[in-house]
Amino acid sequence: MVTTFDRKHRIVVLGGGPGGYESALAGAQLGADVTLIERTGVGGAAVLTDVVPSKTLIATAEAATAIRESGELGVQFFARGKDGKALRPEVAVNLTKLNQRLLRLAGNQSDDMRNALVDAGVKVVQGEGYFDGPGAVGVRTGPKGQDFDRVEYDTAVVAVGARPRTLETAKPDGERILTWTQLYNLTEMPSHLIVVGSGVTGAEFASAYTALGTKVTLVSSRDRVLPGEDADAADVIEKVFKRNGMTVLSKSRAESAVREGDEVVVTLSDGREVRGSHVLIAVGSIPNTQNIGLDSVGVELTDSGHIRVNKVARTSVPNIYAAGDCTAFLPLASVASVQGRTAVFHALGDEVRPINLRNVASNIFTYPEIATVGWQAHSIEDGERDGRIHKLPLSQNPRAKMQNVRDGFVKLIAGKDQGIIIGGVIVSPKASELILPLSIAIEQRLTVDQFARAWAVYPSLSSSITDAARAMHRPDVTND
Numbered sequence: 199m200v201t202t203f204d205r206k207h208r209i210v211v212l213g214g215g216p217g218g219y220e221s222a223l224a225g226a227q228l229g230a231d232v233t234l235i236e237r238t239g240v241g242g243a244a245v246l247t248d249v250v251p252s253k254t255l256i257a258t259a260e261a262a263t264a265i266r267e268s269g270e271l272g273v274q275f276f277a278r279g280k281d282g283k284a285l286r287p288e289v290a291v292n293l294t295k296l297n298q299r300l301l302r303l304a305g306n307q308s309d310d311m312r313n314a315l316v317d318a319g320v321k322v323v324q325g326e327g328y329f330d331g332p333g334a335v336g337v338r339t340g341p342k343g344q345d346f347d348r349v350e351y352d353t354a355v356v357a358v359g360a361r362p363r364t365l366e367t368a369k370p371d372g373e374r375i376l377t378w379t380q381l382y383n384l385t386e387m388p389s390h391l392i393v394v395g396s397g398v399t400g401a402e403f404a405s406a407y408t409a410l411g412t413k414v415t416l417v418s419s420r421d422r423v424l425p426g427e428d429a430d431a432a433d434v435i436e437k438v439f440k441r442n443g444m445t446v447l448s449k450s451r452a453e454s455a456v457r458e459g460d461e462v463v464v465t466l467s468d469g470r471e472v473r474g475s476h477v478l479i480a481v482g483s484i485p486n487t488q489n490i491g492l493d494s495v496g497v498e499l500t501d502s503g504h505i506r507v508n509k510v511a512r513t514s515v516p517n518i519y520a521a522g523d524c525t526a527f528l529p530l531a532s533v534a535s536v537q538g539r540t541a542v543f544h545a546l547g548d549e550v551r552p553i554n555l556r557n558v559a560s561n562i563f564t565y566p567e568i569a570t571v572g573w574q575a576h577s578i579e580d581g582e583r584d585g586r587i588h589k590l591p592l593s594q595n596p597r598a599k600m601q602n603v604r605d606g607f608v609k610l611i612a613g614k615d616q617g618i619i620i621g622g623v624i625v626s627p628k629a630s631e632l633i634l635p636l637s638i639a640i641e642q643r644l645t646v647d648q649f650a651r652a653w654a655v656y657p658s659l660s661s662s663i664t665d666a667a668r669a670m671h672r673p674d675v676t677n678d
């Protein structure tokens with residue numbers, strides 16, 4: 199059977215973030231003629247402003263936390279003052295050095311990714327792409343936006359990502375009223391950072407800046423932080439936030455943020471004012487889908503401007519696919535990559551598995567972290583899905599006690615009949631590293647008994663997962 203053609207399939211990719219990068223690589227791997235158009239830098243927002251810089255900042259926050267908490271484990275930092283008396287050293291973070299480090303890391307990773315594309319044979323074009331009628335994409339370059347290129351395609355992949363949503367009444371100035379993309383230009387630690395929005399982005403930065411030694415006020419429009427996440431997990435995080443000195447203003451909507459000299463004043467909808475040195479606006483993102491001619495080629499958008507896609511990342515136009523944050527899917531770098539790869543495999547006739555969002559593992563990099571996968575407790579409690587839930591606090595785990603891990607738990611969710619594992623939550627330091635066995639269990643449809651038979655190291659945090667599985671054993675159910 200002939201499965202290849204003499205004429206090369208032409209793929210054009212708009213955007214070089216995880217969605218675009220992965221689709222371009224997949225196209226090159228399958229022998230297509232691939233052009234990737236990127237206006238800023240390969241790696242996209244994920245590498246240059248979002249995932250990589252934020253998680254690098256959080257690595258420093260974790261180091262500062264470890265130093266601060268080491269006293270509990272008997273580690274002392276000691277110095278004598280001139281009078282011979284012991285001094286109490288402070289943990290001080292050099293923000294300039296930290297920001298230089300994270301920008302360097304991000305820049306290097308962007309370069310590595312660009313080189314990987316070029317090595318694979320992808321043509322990388324710097325500029326802003328837009329649909330120029332059916333079957334062709336134009337590229338604007340230069341500050342005046344003059345057109346200089348036109349690329350014809352058989353398949354297009356739109357992976358243009360999203361940008362921070364801002365409020366009309368809290369216009370970012372890049373100095374004191376900031377989006378998360380502007381945080382990395384700070385040269386001095388904010389003395390009081392007000393974070394507006396307690397979604398994942400707001401919670402991660404509020405957690406990190408508290409650990410870095412900044413006074414933080416978190417303005418949360420809901421009754422608890424991290425709405426949409428496991429309620430027990432959000433409770434733990436809020437408790438830790440407050441214990442570490444953060445002020446959490448719940449049911450508080452920010453109406454405006456303005457500068458007054460060296461201060462920012464955030465006015466809440468009930469008229470209260472919060473004064474700080476800086477404010478971070480973390481109220482979600484807007485897809486970059488405007489002014490790129492999507493309407494001219496008939497690509498359907500949702501009311502929020504996201505591109506409608508199916509489970510193989512195909513849009514309403516058969517030869518146009520879309521991946522990542524510009525789609526109405528799930529805004530995660532991991533999902534963007536899989537969508538990008540799936541799109542190109544589908545277009546070129548390779549093996550494709552429709553993406554099942556239910557099984558996506560995700561992690562919130564607060565301290566402690568929250569990792570989740572599969573069905574969640576609220577769906578069981580609401581009766582959307584039958585299931586059993588078992589929660590095991592980490593305070594019972596021997597390794598956690600040794601390491602002075604005070605907060606967190608493992609929550610396992612299994613089907614009612616055979617005890618097949620269908621979901622889980624882990625709240626713990628490095629939960630992101632502990633969730634994989636649960637992802638595998640869910641993909642492989644393992645039962646709690648099968649999972650419990652796997653050996654966990656003693657002592658280890660991961661033994662709480664096998665312990666939870668063991669606790670869910672039901673003598674009336676046998677399965678192998």
Ligand SMILES: Cc1cc2nc3c(=O)[nH]c(=O)nc-3n(C[C@H](O)[C@H](O)[C@H](O)COP(=O)(O)OP(=O)(O)OC[C@H]3O[C@@H](n4cnc5c(N)ncnc54)[C@H](O)[C@@H]3O)c2cc1C
Pocket residue numbers: 212213214215216217218235236237238239241242243244245247248249252253325326327328357358359360378399486490521522523524528529530531532533534
């Ligand atoms: C603070 C923060 C932290 C995050 N942390 C995590 C995390 O830890 N883990 C995780 O999985 N996800 C995380 N995310 C989500 C993750 O960043 C996104 O899901 C991911 O960036 C989506 O990738 P993408 O390919 O869709 O787009 P992006 O990474 O946004 O890249 C899109 C690229 O397209 C370019 N572009 C736009 N328009 C055009 C055009 N017309 N022509 C050419 N190029 C164009 C842009 O310049 C950009 O470079 C985080 C998000 C935020 C905000």
Ligand SMILES: NC(=O)c1ccc[n+]([C@@H]2O[C@H](COP(=O)([O-])OP(=O)(O)OC[C@H]3O[C@@H](n4cnc5c(N)ncnc54)[C@H](O)[C@@H]3O)[C@@H](O)[C@H]2O)c1
Pocket residue numbers: 394395396397398399400402417418419420425450451452453480481482483528529530560561562563
């Ligand atoms: N670790 C990670 O993987 C990670 C990190 C960051 C973001 N993300 C992705 O990005 C997605 C979006 O997260 P996000 O936090 O940027 O946006 P979001 O939309 O989830 O959260 C924004 C929050 O701001 C609140 N808000 C809006 N206007 C407000 C106002 N005026 N005052 C106070 N609060 C207000 C909203 O109610 C909401 O809770 C996440 O769901 C996730 O997929 C992932």
